Amino acid sequence: MSSSSIAATRGTAAAGRATALRQLYLVRSGFALVWAILLFLTASNGSALTALLLVVYPVFDVAAAVVDVRAQRGGASRTLVATITVSTLAAVGLAVALTSGIPAALRVWGAWAIVAGVLQLVVAVGRRRLGGQWAMVISGALSVVAGTAFVVQSFAPGASVVTVAAYALLGGVFFLVSALRLGRAATTSPGTGWWRSVSHSSAATGIGSQ
DSSP states (O other): OOHHHHHHHHHHHHHHHHHHHHHHHHHHHHHHHHHHHHHHHHTTTTOHHHHHHHHHHHHHHHHHHHHHHHHOOSTHHHHHHHHHHHHHHHHHHHHHHTTTOHHHHHHHHHHHHHHHHHHHHHHHHHTGGGSOOHHHHHHHHHHHHHHHHHHHHTTSTTOOSHHHHHHHHHHHHHHHHHHHHHHHHHTSOTTOSHHHHHHHHHHHHTTTOO
16 A cells, blocks of 8 residues: 555544544533533532532543543543543542532542543643644643642632532533534545645655655
């Protein structure tokens, strides 16, 4: 098989992965936006629905990561498995912490946001060639910062989960931005892209070939 055919095959596979990831990100964005609105509406009264929402979010994260693992192949899979493990522990931890009150739940949520943010950064960097991952990099970094803020907030009087809703809302926006960028990548002809262009230009000029 010629090098051009191999490049075209790889480009087609990459476009397929970008399409699958775009669809997943759109679902995650919609879920995050709806979830955030519901939490905003219920956070003040600390109802059973609020507690349920807090547990449901990491459960959904587990489901999304499972879908992601099945759709994607390569180095990101191990990190996604770690995400599944961490989010499962977060869901269990939140269910237990909520019996002690919102401050305890905020500490668990904060710890989860920090670890999940680091994992998201790792996955996004590994997928940088698919396109649209800069939004995931920013989202992962902000998750680490927000998680730290949640832990600090949990020790303050009148701790509330309203800030968690804002965190999820912003995360939903980043998923949407990434999905839109991936949509452009998925419609790009196989074998194209800035990294492919640079590679071809280097090969044509003899750069990097000794």
